[in-house]
Amino acid sequence: MLRTYALILGIGFALWGIAMLLGMWVQSPGRIVLVLGTAIIFLYAGFLYAGFGRVNAKDLRTIVGGIGILYLISAGLLIVVWSWFNTSDDPQMSKILIRGTIGIANLLCAKFLPQRDERRDDHSSKVQSYTTEETASSGAQVTRARSLPKEDHN
Secondary structure (H helix, E strand, O other): OHHHHHHHHHHHHHHHHHHHHOOOOOOOHHHHHHHHHHHHHHHHHHHHHHHHOOOOHHHHHHHHHHHHHHHHHHHHHHHHHHHHOOOOOOOHHHHHHHHHHHHHHHHHHHHHOOOOOHHHHHHHOOOOOOOOOOOOOOHHHHHHHHHOOHHHOO
16 A cells, blocks of 8 residues: 555655746746655655665655655745744745655655555564474474474574
């Protein structure tokens, strides 16, 4: 589900960035680069996780959460700068709040969205210790623990 979220966000940001480049929304060059860069990162993470590369569930969570943190930090800094140089007719606050909302949504999705093979990735990265008779939880583990020499037990 997190992979799907990354793909949808990547496609959405790409379309948004292309619309900005074509002049449908008048934005600063910095915002256009931010949106297109975010699209590239999300598309990279989503497609590489889909089987074209080696991004596991933990890395995908880190990418989505990291982008969320960057968006929140930039929104916070922009709010501080905006409050110092505030003019009554400046329409920038809505754009800053949208950036903060994107950051919060990314953090929440990175934390709570399930991922299909996350459990498999977690188990494959851990080193399995030897099982002793006292810590065995199944009959097969008890049989294996009895067959090992005593000095091989941890």
